[in-house]
Amino acid sequence: AQSVTQLDSQVPVFEEAPVELRCNYSSSVSVYLFWYVQYPNQGLQLLLKYLSGSTLVKGINGFEAEFNKSQTSFHLRKPSVHISDTAEYFCAGMNSGGYQKVTFGTGTKLQVIP
Amino acid sequence: NAGVMQNPRHLVRRRGQEARLRCSPMKGHSHVYWYRQLPEEGLKFMVYLQKENIIDESGMPKERFSAEFPKEGPSILRIQQVVRGDSAAYFCASSLGSVQETQYFGPGTRLLVL
Numbered sequence: 001a002q003s004v005t006q007l008d009s010q011v012p013v014f015e016e017a018p019v020e021l022r023c024n025y026s027s028s029v030s031v032y033l034f035w036y037v038q039y040p041n042q043g044l045q046l047l048l049k050y051l052s053g054s055t056l057v058k059g060i061n062g063f064e065a066e067f068n069k070s071q072t073s074f075h076l077r078k079p080s081v082h083i084s085d086t087a088e089y090f091c092a093g094m095n096s097g098g099y100q101k102v103t104f105g106t107g108t109k110l111q112v113i114p
Numbered sequence: 115n116a117g118v119m120q121n122p123r124h125l126v127r128r129r130g131q132e133a134r135l136r137c138s139p140m141k142g143h144s145h146v147y148w149y150r151q152l153p154e155e156g157l158k159f160m161v162y163l164q165k166e167n168i169i170d171e172s173g174m175p176k177e178r179f180s181a182e183f184p185k186e187g188p189s190i191l192r193i194q195q196v197v198r199g200d201s202a203a204y205f206c207a208s209s210l211g212s213v214q215e216t217q218y219f220g221p222g223t224r225l226l227v228l
Binding site: 034036041042043044045046049090101102103104105106107 | 147149157173220
């Protein structure tokens, strides 16, 4: 992906409410897309990835994302968030075919409010 | 079944000193990537290495930074004559292959330059 955009730098949400974290990408070729989560002072953990096939991808911790080619989006959703979901979430993309660099978005901080 | 290991986790250096960051990839992984995360920013790609080879160093600053991944031992990111602007979290990731393969991240090294 030439670029990955996360428009929301911070998203506050009440516990047990649904959440959507937005991600848009730009690429002239097919892409692979990823969502990572980063807890404070830790590394990144892969939540889910889209390579091909079904556009609805399910990941760990109850998260899912939908690849939408026409809207060039890969939004992350969870129907009911928990306090432990408080973290920073990074969307990332990579052009398919051969070696390609992974491009990361600037991150969205999810703050779950009790 | 250890993941990606990085050490040290925290490193403090004075301006002008050298910083050496180490990364041991997951067992069986021969592809290593280094990223830098500046405060309040996303991850920026620095360099991609395979054993004894630098594949892509397009994200590395032209001066003072170097990386290696020897046949034996961990990958090393070396920063000579550090400056305050080098203060950041440096993450290493490894993958089994370079195409379609998930990158697994280490916990990072947080470098502080005084």
